[in-house]
Amino acid sequence: MPHELPxxxxxxxxxxxxxxxxxxxxxxxxxxxxxxxxxNKAEEGLMKARESGDFAAVQxxxxxxxxxGGGHANHTIFWNNLAPAGKGGGGEPSGDLAEAINRDFGGxxxxxxxxxxxxxxxxxxxxxxxxxxxxxxxxxxxxxMNQQNLTVIGSIPLLMLDVWEHAYYLxxxxxxxxYVNAFWNVANWKDAERRFAEAVNVKIPK
Numbered sequence: 001m002p003h004e005l006p007x008x009x010x011x012x013x014x015x016x017x018x019x020x021x022x023x024x025x026x027x028x029x030x031x032x033x034x035x036x037x038x039x040n041k042a043e044e045g046l047m048k049a050r051e052s053g054d055f056a057a058v059q060x061x062x063x064x065x066x067x068x069g070g071g072h073a074n075h076t077i078f079w080n081n082l083a084p085a086g087k088g089g090g091g092e093p094s095g096d097l098a099e100a101i102n103r104d105f106g107g108x109x110x111x112x113x114x115x116x117x118x119x120x121x122x123x124x125x126x127x128x129x130x131x132x133x134x135x136x137x138x139x140x141x142x143x144x145m146n147q148q149n150l151t152v153i154g155s156i157p158l159l160m161l162d163v164w165e166h167a168y169y170l171x172x173x174x175x176x177x178x179y180v181n182a183f184w185n186v187a188n189w190k191d192a193e194r195r196f197a198e199a200v201n202v203k204i205p206k
Contacts, residue, residue, distance in 0.1 A: 002040045003036050003039050003040055003072060004036065005028075005029075005032055005033050005036050006076050006079065008028060008079055009079075009080070009083075010082075010083065010084060012024040012025045012028070014084045015082060015084060015085075015089070015186050018085060018182040018183070018185045018186050019082070019168075019171070019182070019183075019186060020170060020171045022170055023166075023167065023168065023169075023170045023171060026166070026170075027162075027166060027167060028075075028079065031071075031075075031164075031166055032071070032072070032075045034071075035068045035071030035072045035075065035147075036068075036072050037068075038064060038067070038068035038071070039064075039065065039068035039069050039071075039072050041064075042061050042064035042065045042068055042069075043065060045057065045061045045064075046058070046061050046062075046065070049061065066147075066148050067146065067147050067148060068147075069148075070146070070147030070148035071147040074127060074144075074147055074157075074160055074162070075162070077157055077160050077195075078160045078161070078162050080188065080191050081159050081160055081161075081187065081188050081191055081192065082186050082187070082188055083186060083187075083188035083190075083191070084186065085185045085186055088188055088190060089185060089186035089187060089188055090184065090185045090186065090187065091189060092108050092189065093108070093189040093192060093193055094189070094193065095193055096193070096196060096197065096200070097158070097189070097192060097193045097196040097197075100132075100138075100139050100196065101139065103138075104138050104139040104140075105139070105141075111130075111141075112184065114141055115128055115130060115141050115161075116128075116177075116180050116181065116184075118141050118142075118143045119143070119161050119163050119176075119180050120163075120176050120177045120180050121143070122143050122144075122145065122163050123145065124145065124146075125145070125146055125163070125164040125165065126143060126144045126145040126146060126149075126150075126163060126164070127142075127143070127144040127147075127160050127161060127162055127163060128141070128142075128143060128144075128160070128161040128163060128180070129141070129142040129143070129144055129151065129155075129157050129159070129160050129161075130157070130158045130159040130160075130192070131151070131152070131155035131156055131157050131158060132155070132156045132158055132196060132199040132200065133152055133154055133155050133156070134154065134156065134199065134200075134202045134203060134204045135154050135204040135206065136152070136154075139158075140152060140155060142155060154204055156195070156199040156202060157195075158192045158195045158196050158199065159187065159192045159195075161180065161183050163176060163179075163180070167179070
């Protein structure tokens with residue numbers, strides 16, 4: 001079945017003033033849709049290669065699956081990681097995720113500073129990611145380049161922040177740090193807590 005653009009749980013203006021409606025409209029309806037379309041096209045190309053036995057383009061198609069598949073998956077998580085300020089967005093995590101953050105980063109404030117610094121410092125386009133690694137048994141802050149590079153294989157993303165310029169440039173221009181700071185007002189910790197509860201049950205054989 002072809003992949004489809006997921007619907008949002010809120011309208012495009014719901015994250016104002018931290019993330020503006022115009023950016024959300026373009027980001028979700030245009031950029032994410034392009035990743036969905038690119039993934040479907042690449043997967044169709046691989047299906048045709050299997051049917052014909054002609055794998056001359058397999059390297060390019062595999063790269064496109066990784067890039068567009070990453071873009072589709074990352075954005076799907078990102079939209080759910082957001083909620084309107086005061087209506088699910090903002091604040092701090094609780095429960096098991098809060099305990100894990102305290103254990104692995106020395107407290108929420110230290111985690112927040114680390115995550116903000118890492119996301120702000122991403123070279124070019126990419127993501128700031130809070131991830132759980134089942135095999136290594138701890139949380140990591142990762143700085144993903146593009147849609148799929150520089151992550152620890154096996155990591156499960158819990159909280160993702162898109163720092164591609166299209167995610168913030170209309171409102172924040174080149175002030176990525178301001179956008180990263182604004183993100184904390186709309187970060188959906190309930191969603192991250194749900195993801196963590198499921199991720200800790202994943203077992204990777206050693």
